[in-house]
Amino acid sequence: MIPLVFELGRPGRRARLQAPAEDPALDDLPPALLRREAPALAEVSELDAVRHYTRLSQRNYAIDTHFYPLGSCTMKYNPRASNRAALLPEFLALHPLAPEEDLRGYLTCLLELEEMLAVVTGMRRVVLNCMAGAQGEFAGVSIIRAYHRARGDEERREMLVPDAAHGTNPASAVMAGFRVREIPTRPDGDVDLEALARALGPHTAGIMLTNPSTLGVFERRIVELARLVHEAGGLLYYDGANLNAILGQVRPGDMGFDVLHLNLHKTFSTPHGGGGPGAAALGVHERLLPFLPHPFVVDDPKEGPRWSRPEDAPRSIGRLASFHGNAGVLLRAWVYARLLGREGLRSVGPYATLNANYLAVRLRALGYELAYPTRRAGHEFLVTLRREAKTYGVTAMDVAKRLLDHGVHAPTTYFPLLVPECLLIEPTETESQETLDAFVEAMAAIRREMAEDPERLRGAPWTTPVRRLDDVRAARVLDLAWRSGGASSA
Amino acid sequence: MSSPPPSDRRYTRTHEWLRAENDGTYLLGITDHAQSALGDVVFVEVKPAGTAVEAGGSVAVVESVKAASDVYTPFAAEIVAANADLAQRPEVLNQDPYGEGWILRLKPAEGSDPGAGLLDASSYGRSLEDAHD
Numbered sequence: 001m002i003p004l005v006f007e008l009g010r011p012g013r014r015a016r017l018q019a020p021a022e023d024p025a026l027d028d029l030p031p032a033l034l035r036r037e038a039p040a041l042a043e044v045s046e047l048d049a050v051r052h053y054t055r056l057s058q059r060n061y062a063i064d065t066h067f068y069p070l071g072s073c074t075m076k077y078n079p080r081a082s083n084r085a086a087l088l089p090e091f092l093a094l095h096p097l098a099p100e101e102d103l104r105g106y107l108t109c110l111l112e113l114e115e116m117l118a119v120v121t122g123m124r125r126v127v128l129n130c131m132a133g134a135q136g137e138f139a140g141v142s143i144i145r146a147y148h149r150a151r152g153d154e155e156r157r158e159m160l161v162p163d164a165a166h167g168t169n170p171a172s173a174v175m176a177g178f179r180v181r182e183i184p185t186r187p188d189g190d191v192d193l194e195a196l197a198r199a200l201g202p203h204t205a206g207i208m209l210t211n212p213s214t215l216g217v218f219e220r221r222i223v224e225l226a227r228l229v230h231e232a233g234g235l236l237y238y239d240g241a242n243l244n245a246i247l248g249q250v251r252p253g254d255m256g257f258d259v260l261h262l263n264l265h266k267t268f269s270t271p272h273g274g275g276g277p278g279a280a281a282l283g284v285h286e287r288l289l290p291f292l293p294h295p296f297v298v299d300d301p302k303e304g305p306r307w308s309r310p311e312d313a314p315r316s317i318g319r320l321a322s323f324h325g326n327a328g329v330l331l332r333a334w335v336y337a338r339l340l341g342r343e344g345l346r347s348v349g350p351y352a353t354l355n356a357n358y359l360a361v362r363l364r365a366l367g368y369e370l371a372y373p374t375r376r377a378g379h380e381f382l383v384t385l386r387r388e389a390k391t392y393g394v395t396a397m398d399v400a401k402r403l404l405d406h407g408v409h410a411p412t413t414y415f416p417l418l419v420p421e422c423l424l425i426e427p428t429e430t431e432s433q434e435t436l437d438a439f440v441e442a443m444a445a446i447r448r449e450m451a452e453d454p455e456r457l458r459g460a461p462w463t464t465p466v467r468r469l470d471d472v473r474a475a476r477v478l479d480l481a482w483r484s485g486g487a488s489s490a
Numbered sequence: 491m492s493s494p495p496p497s498d499r500r501y502t503r504t505h506e507w508l509r510a511e512n513d514g515t516y517l518l519g520i521t522d523h524a525q526s527a528l529g530d531v532v533f534v535e536v537k538p539a540g541t542a543v544e545a546g547g548s549v550a551v552v553e554s555v556k557a558a559s560d561v562y563t564p565f566a567a568e569i570v571a572a573n574a575d576l577a578q579r580p581e582v583l584n585q586d587p588y589g590e591g592w593i594l595r596l597k598p599a600e601g602s603d604p605g606a607g608l609l610d611a612s613s614y615g616r617s618l619e620d621a622h623d
Binding site: 413420472 | 527529530532533553555556557559580581
């Protein structure tokens with residue numbers, strides 16, 4: 001175990017370069033805001049600190065070090081060129097409150113990104129002011145609510161969500177004030193249209209759909225589905241979680257969707273290991289333009305690019321954050337889209353799905369059961385270990401943990417909930433065939449262990465800095481923060 | 491392997507059980523199959539006593555290391571009491587889902603039909619087999 005940086009400390013030890021001046025001028029601060037006691041910081045030398053954090057970083061699993069087939073998360077390579085552009089001092093030093101005439105270059109990049117995203121999604125307009133995917137969902141369903149209200153359609157308070165939708169969808173709908181009604185999925189993975197038709201009515205606000213779904217398969221009857229929802233007076237929300245499978249091949253706008261969000265940190269390859277920062281693009285159909293959240297970028301024919309003003313979206317759902325989106329993430333996505341260009345963006349989906357289907361076929365040949373064997377995979381696919389759980393007493397979690405010993409980040413486990421003992425595997429388009437083959441070899445070795453030495457799986461991982469963690473105890477006995485003196489807070 | 495569902499109560503397709511008590515209330519819990527699918531339960535949150543819930547409405551949330559799942563009442567009812575023991579020892583829900591691991595007590599709303607659409611033990615058992623083979 002690596003000790004905490006606090007445990008390395010010795011009283012009075014300092015890193016001089018990092019320490020503040022001994023007597024900083026504080027006389028211009030309100031006395032009520034001054035600390036009475038010095039904060040409990042780790043007292044280590046600069047070298048101790050550097051070694052400590054370097055060591056920690058070496059123990060990380062990251063896309064830069066390991067294959068990372070975490071289904072539904074699209075952990076693709078983040079090009080260095082995107083970072084380089086976003087770190088240019090001319091971008092980095094911009095202040096969010098800088099006058100618009102100092103922001104024209106940055107705003108022009110955003111306008112270009114908006115335009116490219118509108119083209120690949122088939123939306124009338126895309127804005128970039130959502131801080132992450134879940135906020136994009138919230139903005140999207142809030143726009144649906146505002147649209148119905150503006151028409152005096154107050155009864156439309158029910159949001160339909162298929163059980164194969166992205167997990168955050170029901171939460172976003174509830175946050176926006178909707179009742180959620182779940183729509184079942186047929187055994188072949190498509191939405192049950194008969195059940196949908198029964199659920200539709202004058203109370204229907206819309207439906208939130210992920211396509212391909214979290215089952216890894218494309219909703220084949222999407223056009224008919226869209227017609228049913230529109231005829232009932234509802235709108236269609238597209239969750240862009242899985243856009244990577246269809247990027248440049250099919251457009252959500254052409255399928256009949258009215259509003260969508262894209263996760264730029266997935267499909268447009270910005271960093272998101274460790275939870276963020278994310279960035280969502282929000283796209284709308286023509287009739288939803290008046291409801292867009294402020295601020296967004298307007299291409300003013302007289303002034304040039306500028307921030308939106310109230311009259312640019314008169315019935316706006318409001319502001320979602322103090323400022324406009326995550327600037328650095330948006331710049332990285334812009335560079336990524338420019339790097340790939342039209343042809344490159346068109347090849348993302350085919351290669352992502354080719355890699356997923358290659359893995360699916362090879363794992364099936366090893367004896368693994370595909371959850372939807374009759375369907376071609378999108379950019380990800382589901383393996384179910386329900387037979388192995390019965391025969392060998394080995395669970396999806398055991399396999400996931402054993403993969404760590406093989407130098408592979410575990411796939412997503414136990415999601416979606418409707419498939420027992422599942423692994424959701426998404427290789428992305430940026431992995432070579434050799435990497436995919438090495439993963440297949442690891443899964444073959446694990447399969448042999450199930451029969452020969454299942455304890456080896458149940459005790460995994462064996463080679464990581466910490467062994468299997470007691471996640472049950474961690475959840476039951478919360479210990480969330482370090483406190484000086486050994487006490488921990490719950 | 492799951493133990494067979496006891497025959498002194500009725501079941502929903504969403505894996506709740508309901509047992510009629512002598513005082514006209516119903517005890518509600520989740521089945522052995524449900525607790526086994528959820529895995530180790532770490533938290534059980536019940537809506538406050540006195541809450542009125544429509545048929546099909548959520549009355550509690552059971553959180554495990556894998557997922558957080560709603561627990562539904564099949565008939566319109568008022569929540570009378572929660573199993574206070576589960577707040578301190580959620581693992582009881584895994585150990586004894588049909589006994590000490592009951593979740594809450596419900597009083598059927600006036601005019602609601604607590605028996606409607608519920609499965610008996612053998613039908614519920616069969617529905618599990620159908621789903622898994």
